[in-house]
Amino acid sequence: MEIICPIDAKFAHQISALLKPPTSRQIQEYFDALITTRECHGLKVKQNGEHGKGVYAEAEFKEGDLVLKDQMLAGGQHSANKIDCLVCSFCFRFIGSVELQIGRKLYLQDLGASANNGCDGQRFPKESCQTDSSEGEDDSCVEDPRNLGECASSSSTYRTALPKEVVESLMNGELVLPYSKQFPLPSVISCPGGCREAFYCSELCAEADWNLFHSLLCTGMRSKSLNKEALLKFIQHANETNDIFLLAAKVVSFTVLKYRKLKATNLEEQGKSTTDNCDLSILLEAWKPVSMGYKRRWWECIALPDDVDCCDEATFRLQIKDLAYTSLQLLKAAICDKECELLFSPEIYGHIIGMFELNNLDLVVASPVEDYFLYIDDLPHSEKKEAERITRPVLDALGEDYSVCCQGTAFFPLQSCMNHSCHPNAKAFKRDEDRDGQATIIALRPISKGEEVTISYIDEDLPYEERQAALADYGFTCKCPKCLEEKP
Numbered sequence: 001m002e003i004i005c006p007i008d009a010k011f012a013h014q015i016s017a018l019l020k021p022p023t024s025r026q027i028q029e030y031f032d033a034l035i036t037t038r039e040c041h042g043l044k045v046k047q048n049g050e051h052g053k054g055v056y057a058e059a060e061f062k063e064g065d066l067v068l069k070d071q072m073l074a075g076g077q078h079s080a081n082k083i084d085c086l087v088c089s090f091c092f093r094f095i096g097s098v099e100l101q102i103g104r105k106l107y108l109q110d111l112g113a114s115a116n117n118g119c120d121g122q123r124f125p126k127e128s129c130q131t132d133s134s135e136g137e138d139d140s141c142v143e144d145p146r147n148l149g150e151c152a153s154s155s156s157t158y159r160t161a162l163p164k165e166v167v168e169s170l171m172n173g174e175l176v177l178p179y180s181k182q183f184p185l186p187s188v189i190s191c192p193g194g195c196r197e198a199f200y201c202s203e204l205c206a207e208a209d210w211n212l213f214h215s216l217l218c219t220g221m222r223s224k225s226l227n228k229e230a231l232l233k234f235i236q237h238a239n240e241t242n243d244i245f246l247l248a249a250k251v252v253s254f255t256v257l258k259y260r261k262l263k264a265t266n267l268e269e270q271g272k273s274t275t276d277n278c279d280l281s282i283l284l285e286a287w288k289p290v291s292m293g294y295k296r297r298w299w300e301c302i303a304l305p306d307d308v309d310c311c312d313e314a315t316f317r318l319q320i321k322d323l324a325y326t327s328l329q330l331l332k333a334a335i336c337d338k339e340c341e342l343l344f345s346p347e348i349y350g351h352i353i354g355m356f357e358l359n360n361l362d363l364v365v366a367s368p369v370e371d372y373f374l375y376i377d378d379l380p381h382s383e384k385k386e387a388e389r390i391t392r393p394v395l396d397a398l399g400e401d402y403s404v405c406c407q408g409t410a411f412f413p414l415q416s417c418m419n420h421s422c423h424p425n426a427k428a429f430k431r432d433e434d435r436d437g438q439a440t441i442i443a444l445r446p447i448s449k450g451e452e453v454t455i456s457y458i459d460e461d462l463p464y465e466e467r468q469a470a471l472a473d474y475g476f477t478c479k480c481p482k483c484l485e486e487k488p
């Protein structure tokens with residue numbers, strides 16, 4: 001039976017104000033302001049009658065030019081990938097050292113193996129609740145090394161284990177690998193809240209994450225959450241079902257924290273004392289970045305997985321809704337804010353996750369460990385032979401997966417305005433220097449002033465039918481010139 005949540009009924013008026021589509025003017029003002037803060041001055045977001053918003057070139061771009069670097073609104077590393085890569089929880093740069101990356105991965109893999117790999121346990125149908133960008137990922141681990149025994153990453157079949165002391169000496173810095181100084185990484189900064197799940201590349205990132213998202217979602221001593229036990233349950237549920245809930249929690253936390261900040265400034269300016277009534281206009285302001293991105297509820301827009309029969313569609317959508325509801329109740333117990341209670345409505349939560357479902361881009365950051373071993377491989381013969389005496393056993397212990405990159409999913413406000421074409425003029429592409437979690441869009445061919453910047457959401461080299469089938473997940477039929485030409 002379908003669940004009716006009391007919050008949806010109690011705050012019906014305020015929720016519809018939050019979910020009201022922004023006017024063209026609001027969209028224009030928001031994106032104009034955003035563009036001035038990004039490295040993308042030659043762009044403009046405009047309403048494109050047919051497909052909603054679109055991104056247009058305001059300058060000429062040559063093939064290979066950087067069109068846009070977009071900072072994410074919210075993003076996260078996939079839970080299982082946290083075993084393979086230690087990255088800054090805010091900007092997703094690799095941190096520590098090549099030795100720490102390797103030693104930590106081997107240590108956690110061994111923990112996983114000795115704990116008899118608990119990853120295959122019963123959980124919600126995985127394919128059915130992953131977003132497109134996270135398809136095929138396992139999603140069942142939390143970062144705290146004490147908990148990592150539950151699950152190993154995509155560990156290689158053929159690995160030759162290193163002695164425990166060697167793994168430890170890689171982690172604690174006693175063993176320095178040859179030439180690793182050529183690949184320096186920022187030192188690991190701990191979470192200011194004292195949790196062992198978030199790590200940073202700088203005090204700046206730690207502070208930004210704390211102020212924007214993490215203070216409410218931290219499980220450490222100085223957490224500002226309501227109830228840490230409930231928070232741990234929420235995190236565990238997300239890790240066991242779908243880590244997209246961790247991203248949704250970031251958006252809720254971001255909105256609550258921004259609301260509190262805006263309200264405090266407002267009261268101070270007016271010389272008034274604090275009240276605990278919700279100020280809807282302030283909440284609307286805090287919510288604005290999300291209001292520009294959402295479109296449909298998750299359980300309505302999620303594509304029907306191949307293994308679900310059409311006649312079971314209604315049941316499937318109800319299951320997804322129930323799953324989101326369970327997650328939301330756990331989050332509410334953990335961080336609910338009385339003034340912002342309406343944010344904990346299934347309507348709002350469904351729209352936040354729906355926004356990820358339709359817009360998210362894969363978050364990928366290349367591994368310095370891969371660069372390191374390629375460097376060793378390229379050394380002149382005698383140096384290589386000497387270095388490999390030490391590096392070969394390490395490489396053998398890592399096995400085939402030695403070069404796993406940081407993988408996750410993120411919502412990028414400007415990139416999410418880019419429409420699809422099967423003959424795109426731009427693409428998301430990480431250059432050698434793009435070593436963090438920002439989205440990088442590069443021109444594939446010359447783009448002239450006034451032209452719409454398009455990317456392909458799918459593999460554009462697929463045959464016509466397969467392209468249209470893949471695009472059905474995004475809820476539209478492509479009518480780009482290539483599709484019109486190839487349409488049977």
Ligand SMILES: C[S@@+](CC[C@H](N)C(=O)[O-])C[C@H]1O[C@@H](n2cnc3c(N)ncnc32)[C@H](O)[C@@H]1O
Pocket residue numbers: 050051052053054358359415416417418419420421474475476477478479480
């Ligand atoms: C990432 S958003 C792109 C921005 C979107 N136009 C907007 O207004 O926010 C993806 C959505 O845009 C629309 N869209 C993108 N490309 C399209 C195309 N070639 N034809 C029709 N609709 C398209 C679809 O509704 C799709 O789900």
